[in-house]
Amino acid sequence: MTRQNRSRVPEPSLVGDIGSKRTADPSRMADREVPIELTRTPDLVHAWLDGEIPESSVRGAEAVRHVAFWKHLDSDLEGRRQLHAPVDLTQRIMAALPETAPRAVSPWWHRPVEMNPVAVAAAAAGLLALGTAIGATLKGR
Numbered sequence: 001m002t003r004q005n006r007s008r009v010p011e012p013s014l015v016g017d018i019g020s021k022r023t024a025d026p027s028r029m030a031d032r033e034v035p036i037e038l039t040r041t042p043d044l045v046h047a048w049l050d051g052e053i054p055e056s057s058v059r060g061a062e063a064v065r066h067v068a069f070w071k072h073l074d075s076d077l078e079g080r081r082q083l084h085a086p087v088d089l090t091q092r093i094m095a096a097l098p099e100t101a102p103r104a105v106s107p108w109w110h111r112p113v114e115m116n117p118v119a120v121a122a123a124a125a126g127l128l129a130l131g132t133a134i135g136a137t138l139k140g141r
Contacts, residue, residue: 041066 045066047053058067086092 045070
């Protein structure tokens with residue numbers, strides 16, 4: 001009995017296969033697109049999850065895989081359902097909050113403008129050049 005490859009990414013058999021982007025240097029890995037396979041949960045699994053049919057009536061390799069996933073997820077969640085938050089959690093959260101509300105941020109038009117002198121000089125030179133270009137264009141008409 002041969003074992004199926006569970007990988008969703010097809011492996012090319014040779015380095016020169018079409019679609020392969022392997023490099024000659026095996027230590028470097030080239031980027032490649034990986035096709036995304038969308039799987040649809042079988043209707044039998046939906047019916048089992050809804051409690052309409054027993055687990056024994058779910059058949060098919062794909063459906064059995066989905067059932068195993070949901071049973072594993074349920075067993076993991078069952079342990080988490082038993083966890084309880086510490087009794088003093090609310091008190092610790094409230095103690096961590098600041099006593100006073102943070103100061104409201106003023107709107108941008110009320111804040112002082114601070115500019116770098118070099119940026120101001122560059123903006124002035126740019127505006128002067130723009131004015132000169134517009135003046136030359138209008139004078140040439």
